[in-house]
Amino acid sequence: MYRIQIDHNKCTGCRYCELACSLNHLTTALNPKKARIRVLKEKGRFFPVISGPYTDAACNIKVDLIIGDKVYDFCDICRASCPHKDIFKDPVNKMPLQCDFCGIDAPGPSCVRWCPSGALKLVEIPSYY
Amino acid sequence: MFGYQGKFLRVDLNREETNIEEIDPELYLNFLGGRGLGVKIFSSEVSPDVAPLSPENKIVIATGPLTGTGTNSGCICSIVTKSSLTKTIISAQGKLYFGAELKASGYDGIIIEGKAKEPCFLFIKDQKVQILPAEYLSETNTDQTETLIRSTINDPWVARETRILSIGPAGERLFPLAALVTDGFLVQNSVGIGAVFGSKNLKAIVVRGTKDVVIHDKELFFKAVVNSIDEFYQSKSLKAFSDLSTYVVFEEFLNNDILSASYFTQSPDHISLSQIKSYWQRHRGCFSCPVSCLKAKENGAFLPDIDALWALGPLSGIYDLKTIITAYDICIKMGLDPVETGLTLACLMSLKERGLLEKEELKIKLQFGNEEAFLDILTSIIVKGKEPLLGKGAFGICQYFDKPDLFIGVKGRSAPFDVQSYWPLGLQYATSTCGATHLTGFIFLKGITKNTEDIVSQVKLVQDKTAVLEALGICPYALGSFSLENLLSMFQGATGVILTVEDLLKIGETIYQLEHEFNQNVGIGLEADNLPKRWLFPKFQSLLKDYHQLRGWQ
Numbered sequence: 095m096y097r098i099q100i101d102h103n104k105c106t107g108c109r110y111c112e113l114a115c116s117l118n119h120l121t122t123a124l125n126p127k128k129a130r131i132r133v134l135k136e137k138g139r140f141f142p143v144i145s146g147p148y149t150d151a152a153c154n155i156k157v158d159l160i161i162g163d164k165v166y167d168f169c170d171i172c173r174a175s176c177p178h179k180d181i182f183k184d185p186v187n188k189m190p191l192q193c194d195f196c197g198i199d200a201p202g203p204s205c206v207r208w209c210p211s212g213a214l215k216l217v218e219i220p221s222y223y
Numbered sequence: 224m225f226g227y228q229g230k231f232l233r234v235d236l237n238r239e240e241t242n243i244e245e246i247d248p249e250l251y252l253n254f255l256g257g258r259g260l261g262v263k264i265f266s267s268e269v270s271p272d273v274a275p276l277s278p279e280n281k282i283v284i285a286t287g288p289l290t291g292t293g294t295n296s297g298c299i300c301s302i303v304t305k306s307s308l309t310k311t312i313i314s315a316q317g318k319l320y321f322g323a324e325l326k327a328s329g330y331d332g333i334i335i336e337g338k339a340k341e342p343c344f345l346f347i348k349d350q351k352v353q354i355l356p357a358e359y360l361s362e363t364n365t366d367q368t369e370t371l372i373r374s375t376i377n378d379p380w381v382a383r384e385t386r387i388l389s390i391g392p393a394g395e396r397l398f399p400l401a402a403l404v405t406d407g408f409l410v411q412n413s414v415g416i417g418a419v420f421g422s423k424n425l426k427a428i429v430v431r432g433t434k435d436v437v438i439h440d441k442e443l444f445f446k447a448v449v450n451s452i453d454e455f456y457q458s459k460s461l462k463a464f465s466d467l468s469t470y471v472v473f474e475e476f477l478n479n480d481i482l483s484a485s486y487f488t489q490s491p492d493h494i495s496l497s498q499i500k501s502y503w504q505r506h507r508g509c510f511s512c513p514v515s516c517l518k519a520k521e522n523g524a525f526l527p528d529i530d531a532l533w534a535l536g537p538l539s540g541i542y543d544l545k546t547i548i549t550a551y552d553i554c555i556k557m558g559l560d561p562v563e564t565g566l567t568l569a570c571l572m573s574l575k576e577r578g579l580l581e582k583e584e585l586k587i588k589l590q591f592g593n594e595e596a597f598l599d600i601l602t603s604i605i606v607k608g609k610e611p612l613l614g615k616g617a618f619g620i621c622q623y624f625d626k627p628d629l630f631i632g633v634k635g636r637s638a639p640f641d642v643q644s645y646w647p648l649g650l651q652y653a654t655s656t657c658g659a660t661h662l663t664g665f666i667f668l669k670g671i672t673k674n675t676e677d678i679v680s681q682v683k684l685v686q687d688k689t690a691v692l693e694a695l696g697i698c699p700y701a702l703g704s705f706s707l708e709n710l711l712s713m714f715q716g717a718t719g720v721i722l723t724v725e726d727l728l729k730i731g732e733t734i735y736q737l738e739h740e741f742n743q744n745v746g747i748g749l750e751a752d753n754l755p756k757r758w759l760f761p762k763f764q765s766l767l768k769d770y771h772q773l774r775g776w777q
Contacts, residue, residue: 106506106507106508106515107507107508108508108509108510108511108512108513108515109320109510109511110293110511110513113292113293113511114293117293117438117441117444117445120435121441122437122438122439122441123435123436123437123438124291124292124293124435124436124438125327125433125434125435125436126323126327127327127384127432127433128433128435132380134380134383135383136383137522137523138505138519138520138521138522138523138524139505139523167379170379170380179378179380180378180380180381181380185433186433204445207449208293208448208449208452210452210455210456210513210515211506211508211513211515
């Protein structure tokens, strides 16, 4: 089974992944706001976040995430598209967007293919199901 | 039109009106966009006689056809106006995300005219364009401005992805030294534009866009981008530029005496690349740029490029990197251009050393190498009512003391590198349309040296290439190694227009010609293409003559 591995230490914030994703899904247009992977910038670091499935209710466990000596809002790094936040929804018709592991230029999803810094990688992990 | 949005936003600050204008497709074809279109619109709408700080001066912000499309280094927007420092036309390179966001908001550019009665900022969110009051932002530094504007936006994701172009207190005081800052990063080549923003009472431009950029041929475009990324992986020179940023020329410059110290009077000592590198914690990239040449601290604050580091450091006699980086931070926060500011202070130090400041009532403890006094005076530049002299820039100061010969620079703008032994850069400094800068012609990225046979045609070629890259919306740093052919196939994929390399160079030449004509009408003609007396190398006059002949200027 293949998964996209994210190394946020390598991410430079160029947003190539957003562009690649939107080009692949919109076919003739580029629009990072309609991408299924979004790069979050927080405290001078970049975190690529891949959209997960849509949930119809916002969760009520708001947790703070501590990495090193910095505190991050877990809600930001959560990859669910939920009523609580507008990210991972089409900005025009508000349809939820979900990563579908596309592959325009095999092998692998277009965001991985375009990532120039090596922050996104396709890795094979054993399947337990 | 594919690759373009086809619309410009015209903002009249006098009447607080905004209009949407369609641009003639012919103009797009002839000038591409970015610097080309910006210069064309500016020079046809603004009379050369206007004072830079008068309401009649305009600001044209234009993106290119490849800005924000995912083309390698396709991130820049050009900000064209008449500079208050050099009085010439100037085209700044806004990097990071501002250009792409502006294009995503549905406009190819903005034309700003008039003067607002009260301090204001421009807020663009797709179709919704507002001119909002900015009293609460007056006197705030660029960092605070961004935080304050973002704090008014509810959704944290939207707030983070809102792009801000702002001026600091220096711009509000109308200092010729003032520059623009976007997302904590200096807008390159923007010295003198900060004051134009300030004179219009325009504190910031805030953009958020969610529109599509429609392209012509997806398959072709996708392949070309993948090619360029592969090109990046394979190219050693690009890798070196990615690792070292502008410091890639450090050793070479140091060995050839291009980097000198104490306002060009001594050679520098004890500063090494490994010392500088020890401060680099993170690599940052602009929008859709694989090179990621920007260096940042752990907290994300940007570190100075080689020219800024040298101007704020050794040229002022300072070798302590901590002091230099602190000084750079102050410059960015205050909205001062670090190169021009550093050289202004260095110039003042050299005047003081010659005993020319004694009579003045300036209580300046400044001397080469005095770190504490250096930081003191840097912070005092923008304090109200104090040392307004410093805000004039090095040229203004030398004029004030009636010693124009002591000024090192061209057309009123200071030069950071010593060109006595580096002739191609000397020719670039002399002939650049906006004063002594390498930012409009990256000579050293192409390996042109003193011993190159056809210096003149090579310099012209690099200038034209830089101009056309800026017109396309590509960062000129890409000039080093990405091939123009691959760029052209991306251009074809995005717009559907087929051009050749010759066409591109022709457009670059036209842009340079337009800028030159504007400057000539201002009164800054061929006689201003000169170097400071100290730097006149033996072959300079003949090189300059050949250059003018090649351009067809009499």
